[in-house]
Amino acid sequence: MTAVGTGPAVETHALHKRYGRTVALESLDLRVxxxxxxxxxxxxxxxxxxTVKLLLGLTRPTSGxxxxxGRPMGDRxxxxxxxxxPELFRYPAWLRAHEVLRxxxxxxxxxxxxxxxxxxxxxxxxxxxTRGDDKVSGFSKGMxxxxxxxxxxxxxxxxxxxxxxxxxxxxxGRDEVRGIIxxxxxxxxxxxxxxxxxxxxxxxxxxxxxxxxxxxxxxxPVRELLGEPALRIRVSGIADPTAxxxxxxxxVGTDDSGxxxxxxxxxxxxxxxxAVVAAGGRVHAVQPGxxxxxxxxxxxxxxxxxxxxxxxxxxx
Amino acid sequence: xxxxxxxAIVGLTVGETIRRRTxxxxxxxxxxxTLIVGWGVDQLVTTARENELSxxxxxxxxxxxxxxIAFLFSFVLAMSAAFLAAxxxxxxxxxxxILAMLARPTSRTDIIVGRWIGLSxxxxxxxxxxxxxxxxxxxxxxxxxxxxxxxxxxxxxxESAVVLTLALMLGVRLPAVxxxxxxxxxxxxxxxxxxxxxxxxxFDAESIRPLTDLLRYAVPTDLLWRGVIYALEPPxxxxxxxxxxxxxxxxxxxxSSPPPPGQVIWAGLWIVGVLLLAxxxxxxxxx
Numbered sequence: 286m287t288a289v290g291t292g293p294a295v296e297t298h299a300l301h302k303r304y305g306r307t308v309a310l311e312s313l314d315l316r317v318x319x320x321x322x323x324x325x326x327x328x329x330x331x332x333x334x335x336t337v338k339l340l341l342g343l344t345r346p347t348s349g350x351x352x353x354x355g356r357p358m359g360d361r362x363x364x365x366x367x368x369x370x371p372e373l374f375r376y377p378a379w380l381r382a383h384e385v386l387r388x389x390x391x392x393x394x395x396x397x398x399x400x401x402x403x404x405x406x407x408x409x410x411x412x413x414x415t416r417g418d419d420k421v422s423g424f425s426k427g428m429x430x431x432x433x434x435x436x437x438x439x440x441x442x443x444x445x446x447x448x449x450x451x452x453x454x455x456x457x458g459r460d461e462v463r464g465i466i467x468x469x470x471x472x473x474x475x476x477x478x479x480x481x482x483x484x485x486x487x488x489x490x491x492x493x494x495x496x497x498x499x500x501x502x503x504x505x506p507v508r509e510l511l512g513e514p515a516l517r518i519r520v521s522g523i524a525d526p527t528a529x530x531x532x533x534x535x536x537v538g539t540d541d542s543g544x545x546x547x548x549x550x551x552x553x554x555x556x557x558x559x560a561v562v563a564a565g566g567r568v569h570a571v572q573p574g575x576x577x578x579x580x581x582x583x584x585x586x587x588x589x590x591x592x593x594x595x596x597x598x599x600x601x
Numbered sequence: 602x603x604x605x606x607x608x609a610i611v612g613l614t615v616g617e618t619i620r621r622r623t624x625x626x627x628x629x630x631x632x633x634x635t636l637i638v639g640w641g642v643d644q645l646v647t648t649a650r651e652n653e654l655s656x657x658x659x660x661x662x663x664x665x666x667x668x669x670i671a672f673l674f675s676f677v678l679a680m681s682a683a684f685l686a687a688x689x690x691x692x693x694x695x696x697x698x699i700l701a702m703l704a705r706p707t708s709r710t711d712i713i714v715g716r717w718i719g720l721s722x723x724x725x726x727x728x729x730x731x732x733x734x735x736x737x738x739x740x741x742x743x744x745x746x747x748x749x750x751x752x753x754x755x756x757x758x759x760e761s762a763v764v765l766t767l768a769l770m771l772g773v774r775l776p777a778v779x780x781x782x783x784x785x786x787x788x789x790x791x792x793x794x795x796x797x798x799x800x801x802x803x804f805d806a807e808s809i810r811p812l813t814d815l816l817r818y819a820v821p822t823d824l825l826w827r828g829v830i831y832a833l834e835p836p837x838x839x840x841x842x843x844x845x846x847x848x849x850x851x852x853x854x855x856x857s858s859p860p861p862p863g864q865v866i867w868a869g870l871w872i873v874g875v876l877l878l879a880x881x882x883x884x885x886x887x888x
Contacts, residue, residue, distance in 0.1 A: 304887065341704045343888040361706045369704035374697030377613075379620045391609040392705035436701060446704075 294319045294444050294475040295340060297351035302335050302344070302499075309335040311499035312349065317477060317492075319443075322470040324490035324507070325479045328586065332499040333479045334372055337446050341369060354443060365394060368437035372448035372479070375429065378422035382413055382432055385421065386439060395440045407435035410465055426453040434465060444475040451485060463489060483582055487511075495585055503585050511575040514551050518558075519543030523566035533557050543570055602714060606707045610715020611722070614689065618723045627681060631731035634677075638670055639738035646743045657837065663745040664835050668854050670735060671829055675757060679764045679788045679822070682724045686768035687781035689716040690883065695776070700888060709883045713769070717876055720765050725758045732757055745835075752859075753832035759825045759868055764788055766872050767820060770879035773886065787820045795823030796853045821868040828865070830856040 295317035302310040310332040317323045325333045338344045340351060342359015356363040376385050386404045395403060408414045411431040421429065430453045437445050447466070451459040466489055470476055480486050486493055487507055494504040503510060516534075519542060520526050526544060527536050533556065534549040546557075554573050561568055618624045642663060649659045690713070693699040703709065732754045740746045747753060764784060771780035794816025801809045817823045831839075839857060 338700075338888065343700060343703055345887075361708070364704060365706040367704060369701060371697050371700040371704075374701060376698060377617065377696075379617060388609065388613060389701070389705065392606060392702060392707050394605060394706060433701070 292352070292355050293317055294321075295323075295351070295353055295477065297336070297340075298349055300336070300339060300349035300351055301347045302332075302339060303347045308499055310339070310346075313496070313499065313501055315351075315494060315501065317475060319475050320470075320473050321491045322466065322476040322478065322489055324486035324493040325477060325496060326481070326483065326486050326493050326582065327496035328481055331481075331496040333481075333496055334448055335499075336496070337369075337448055337477070337479055340446070341367065366443040368439065368442035368445040370430075370433045370437040370445075370447045370450055372452070374433060376421045376432065378420065380421050381418055382408065382421065382424070383417040385432060386436060389436045389439050393440050399440070403440055407439050410438060410468070411435040412461055427455060427458045430454060431458070431462070434462060438465070438469060441472065442474065444477065445469055446477045446479070448479040449481070450478070451480075451482065459485070495582060497586050508575075513548035514573070514575050515545060515547035516549045516551075516554055516557065517543045517545050517570070517572040517574075518561070518568065519570040520561050520566045520568055523561065523564055526561075526566070529560060529564055529566075530557065533560075543572070549573075602708060602710045603706070606705075606711035607715040607718065610707075610712055611719040614716050614719025615722055618685065623685065624723065624727070627727050627731075630677075631727070631734055634674075634731070635734040635738045638735050639742050642666060642739050643742035659743070660745045660835060661838055661841075663739065663743045664747065664833060664838055665854065667736075667739055667745070667747065668830055668833050670739075671732075671753065671757065671833055672826075672854065674732065674735065675760055675822075675826060675829065678724070678728055678757065678761045680785060681727070682720070682761045682765040683768040683781045683784035683788070685724065686716075686720050686765040687772045687775075687784060688777035689720060689769055689772060690879075691772035691775065691777035691780055694888070703888070710880050713773075713876070713880045713883055717766065717769055717879075720769065721762060724761045724765050728758045728761050729754050747833045748835065749832040753829050756825045756828035756832060759865075760822045760829070762872055763820065763822050763825065763868060766875045766879070770875050770882065773879050773882045788822050790816055791820040791823045792826065792853075795826065799853060818867065821864070821871050824860050824864040825868055827856045828860045830854060831859040 293316050295315060297313055297315040300310055300313040300315070302308075313332065313336060315325075315336070325336065327333050335344070339346050340353045340358050341364065346358070351358045353360065353363040354366055380388070383404050386407050387400060390400045390403055404417070405414075408417045411434050413428065413431060413435065416424075416428070421432070424432065430450065434447070434450060437447060450466070451462050454462060463485070466476055466478065470489075470491075476489075478486060478490060490507055492504070492506050493510060494501045495510075496502070515537075518530065520530075523529055527539065530536060530544050530546060533553055534546040537545040537547045539545070549557075551573050554571065558568055558571060645666065646659055646663065649662065654662075690699075693702070693712075699712070702712065733750075736746065736750050736754075767787065768780055768784040771783055775783065794813045797809065798813035798817060801807065801813055834856070838855075
């Protein structure tokens with residue numbers, strides 16, 4: 286599909302949205318580059334869905350501005366190049382799966398000669414190839430979700446916005462959806478993944494913006510947000526393991542699962558194991574890695590809460 | 602507004618009434634009611650002829666029965682239009698389907714106009730078909746056929762269009778059930794306004810006239826209903842009714858004249874205005 290506009294796929298400046306007395310978005314600055322798989326991460330009620338609705342013109346901002354595919358938010362031409370999976374939806378029960386896709390081929394204004402191929406591809410991608418003639422009324426929640434994903438990917442849009450795409454799925458379904466999102470990313474499609482599932486974002490996204498109470502509180506590549514490299518090692522047969530291991534890096538703590546060293550350059554892991562063995566000790570488990578996104582996320586959200594409380598002069 | 606988008610929504614709307622068997626149920630009801638009407642009128646005519654009543658009297662009687670049937674039919678139509686149109690937008694909002702549709706290059710105007718055209722095709726088509734079936738059945742068993750059958754069906758279709766437009770507009774802001782219920786109540790109030798207006802004319806109670814006019818013009822179904830009555834009446838009934846003067850005017854099933862052109866134009870403008878209001882309300886609605 287030919288790209289429209291220039292510049293980033295999504296850009297917002299001081300986007301603010303208020304529903305009556307409730308502030309859904311305070312002042313959101315966002316930038317999503319073309320071709321990246323981008324995660325919008327935040328707890329429930331953080332303003333993620335509002336952001337998406339503003340980008341698509343489903344609701345209007347109270348103030349601020351934004352662009353989707355180089356066009357003003359809600360622009361018809363930008364929407365023609367966009368696929369969207371809403372968070373909560375139910376297709377009309379009387380429609381068959383291929384009829385839902387057909388309707389969206391029409392609404393997306395795809396050339397009629399491409400419909401049959403697009404519908405087949407979409408059903409294949411989401412694992413519903415044999416269920417195309419079935420009515421939606423017979424679909425489980427997970428199957429409806431997969432059909433929604435097929436609708437969003439119809440016609441290979443330039444950008445796909447997925448709002449909590451795996452929330453209704455079992456672990457197997459989640460894995461399949463992750464594969465579909467990876468494939469879309471590999472085809473060069475810009476993907477915005479709205480999620481409160483940290484593991485999801487950690488596995489799929491190139492970059493993440495963490496939203497809390499309507500503001501972006503952190504943004505950057507996932508690896509940068511994950512924190513410093515660490516090593517958890519469980520040993521026995523050594524009188525003072527803390528002294529031995531502490532020579533390689535700061536010991537953060539010790540429990541039943543072992544001793545945690547952080548930071549520790551991953552290239553030094555074999556040296557640590559060799560030192561334990563040389564000292565006559567036995568190594569039961571070695572787990573190199575980084576802090577999880579969950580740790581980083583919780584730290585950020587909690588510190589944001591502390592900052593807010595301090596702003597208004599009350600204790601957290 | 603895009604014609605392609607509008608026709609996609611029209612197709613969805615008509616397809617829904619066919620696939621959910623709503624149209625089938627309506628058609629079965631139309632056939633059943635035609636059979637009942639045919640049987641009932643046949644019984645009346647046979648009894649009247651056995652009692653050696655004149656053919657003129659019989660035709661006058663049949664015309665009155667036909668108007669009563671049309672009155673019941675207009676209520677059925679109003680209910681059908683209200684409960685088909687009320688969820689047209691409301692249900693899509695509740696299910697979230699509308700979000701995926703509006704994320705396409707589809708405008709809110711496309712959706713309202715497409716829904717309205719689709720519902721009009723179904724309801725107006727049903728009105729014409731079921732109405733024609735009843736008229737033919739009465740003709741077969743009694744020999745009576747009103748002078749202006751197409752005009753009568755046209756006014757009935759106009760009533761349906763008013764009701765479905767109102768229900769569609771209310772469904773933009775209210776839950777489907779509430780929108781349907783409010784529409785039926787407003788339809789009934791309009792008819793009641795017509796009856797009260799006729800009584801006020803018959804008994805010179807001019808003081809309540811502004812109120813009854815307000816009720817009839819606010820939802821112009823009663824204005825159109827007067828057109829149905831007039832078109833179904835034989836000329837003799839109109840002459841006799843006019844001869845009875847103001848007393849006959851109080852009869853809610855009699856009209857001495859068709860609705861003036863101004864009232865028909867008002868009903869048309871009302872439909873356009875309420876449709877525009879529905880578009881405006883939908884465009885302002887937060888999703």
